Amino acid sequence: MVDTIDHEDSATAPIIFFCNPARPAVTVPAPNGGRRWEFMLQADEHEKDLLDDAAIVRCIRQALQTLPASSPARQAGESIHILRKTVYTFHATLATTFRADRIFLLGDAAHLMPPFGGQGMNSGLRDAYNLCWKIALLGQQDTSPRLLESYQQERQPHVTQMIYFSASLGAIIMPTQRALALLRDCAFISIQRSKPLRRWLAEMEVKPRPVYRAGFLLSGRSSGQLLPQPMVTSANGQRLPLDQLIEGRFCVFTLYEKQAEISDRFQGALWQRLKLQQICLCPTQEALELAKANLPAHISLIVDESGQLGRLWRHHPNQLLLTRPDCYILAAFHSSQLASIEGQLERYLFPTI
Ligand SMILES: Cc1cc2nc3c(=O)[nH]c(=O)nc-3n(C[C@H](O)[C@H](O)[C@H](O)COP(=O)(O)OP(=O)(O)OC[C@H]3O[C@@H](n4cnc5c(N)ncnc54)[C@H](O)[C@@H]3O)c2cc1C
Structure with missing residues (x-):
């Protein structure tokens, strides 16, 4: 994982997945002219091989070469200033219980997911937003402790879906076998031809919605839905x-x-x-x-x-x-x-x- 700076395009740049079976990678725009790059370490490589500055520049250039010459990301990647680099291993795992008596697990302590869906931090924020008002209400109004049980009932199903979603995205992006990658590419070329399917994927409508089916809910068809934010x-x-x-x-x-x-x-x-x-x-x-x-x-x-x-x-x-x-x-x-x-x-x- 590498953070680089001085990219003029970062405010408007898209997230780009490089589904190259030789080196799957992703780049995500970051604030203040920054960009994050993630490259897959191959089975025969050591961490230090990829942490070498020259190797990083080579990886970034190789990825950018696959973009059209007119692409702003390719032009912005001509000068590379490395800010931070590290190797990390990601996991897909879920705590069986989010609560033990007066102790609650939130965020990465309760669930870890691959980064492809960009939902790790978001899920932790949703956990906190779900639980904090319940604790405050219990403290201020002496409500039944049953309210706190709804935290796991509501949050665990959604993070489970998010873990599967992120892992599935990873399985699509990261195949290193050429035959599998070719199959995936053919499937995506077909999807490109269908406007609704393309929009469904490009706008991430495929991402599981945070709807609650059980927990602190009363009646009505729309109960458990999140209000829009106009x-x-x-x-x-x-x-x-x-x-x-x-x-x-x-x-x-x-x-x-x-x-x-x-x-x-x-x-x-x-x-x-x-x-x-x-x-x-x-x-x-x-x-x-x-x-x-x-x-x-x-x-x-x-x-x-x-x-x-x-x-x-x-x-x-x-x-x-x-x-x-x-x-x-x-x-x-x-x-x-x-x-x-x-x-x-x-x-x-x-x-x-
Ligand atoms: C490379 C990478 C890319 C990611 N990209 C995204 C993304 O695009 N979108 C997204 O939503 N998420 C992303 N995530 C996930 C996101 O960073 C995490 O889900 C999020 O930071 C978890 O927040 P947290 O507060 O639960 O845990 P942490 O951020 O791990 O915070 C826990 C804190 O507790 C401290 N701590 C630990 N033990 C103790 C102790 N005993 N006493 C006191 N303090 C302690 C730690 O030092 C740490 O500061 C990414 C993660 C990685 C690694």
Whole structure:
């Protein structure tokens, strides 16, 4: 693994996989004009063979030679300044349990995966984002410790998928047998001909989505899904990413048309205890101004010009969405089911009430 600097193209450069069976490699743009290179050590090579500066320059030049002469990456690679170099072995492994009493495993301590999917750090961040608010809620509101059990229930299936995904990508990129590499190349040439398949691969839609099927979830088809993250406009005209408005709180989202009938139905002790925030999605700026005049001040009004949030109501325009502090949908329900949702939530979080 080599980090190089002084690449003018690094801000816009793509990730490039060099699927050369003689020396599989990958290069990834890094901040501040940097680039990371990873080269596979062959069975008959020693670590020190590849850590020699001249060998590194040779590997980089060999890889770049396979790109078209006009490629910005090839031009940017003409002068090579090595910043850091090391040899590492990657693993695909998963802890059988993420928790022992008061100790939790997160990140690489819980799971190790090959780097091809670029998901090692991301998975660790998802772990932390999943667990931290649960520990805080337990400490502040004395919720049932059962909430902490949901950490492994929710995170382990997704990291398992990510490990398989990263290992499969590695198996595609790294064959060193020429026949296998030829088969792979033929398959990719066919895929290139199909626009949807090409997009599916190029935009990494093949990557497993972080959807939860079990854990701290109540009811509704979309429960367990992560909210989108559009830029929204708030009542005071500020443009901000949705999660900044959510501020790590439980929220209930309603469409503008339904807001008036449920505005005062979230005043009970349970909702106060969870510091619930009510968010009303308005279709236009004019509707937001109208809502400002007619709805209680504690309701946060937003407009999402991108339409991403509105799509959640496409098939169920009457539903309310209850979301968790980590922006996952806890329940999708009709206002007539509110008492049942309150009961489920109380039994899960505060079973002794
Ligand atoms: C070459 C390479 C490329 C990668 N590329 C990507 C990528 O593109 N995208 C991506 O998402 N991930 C990538 N990863 C994975 C990513 O780097 C790791 O998943 C991530 O750093 C794990 O974070 P962590 O905090 O769980 O563990 P670590 O980063 O290992 O942090 C653990 C820390 O704990 C410290 N520590 C250990 N023992 C003790 C102790 N007893 N007391 C106190 N401190 C201790 C260690 O010194 C270390 O600082 C890559 C990894 C490698 C090696």
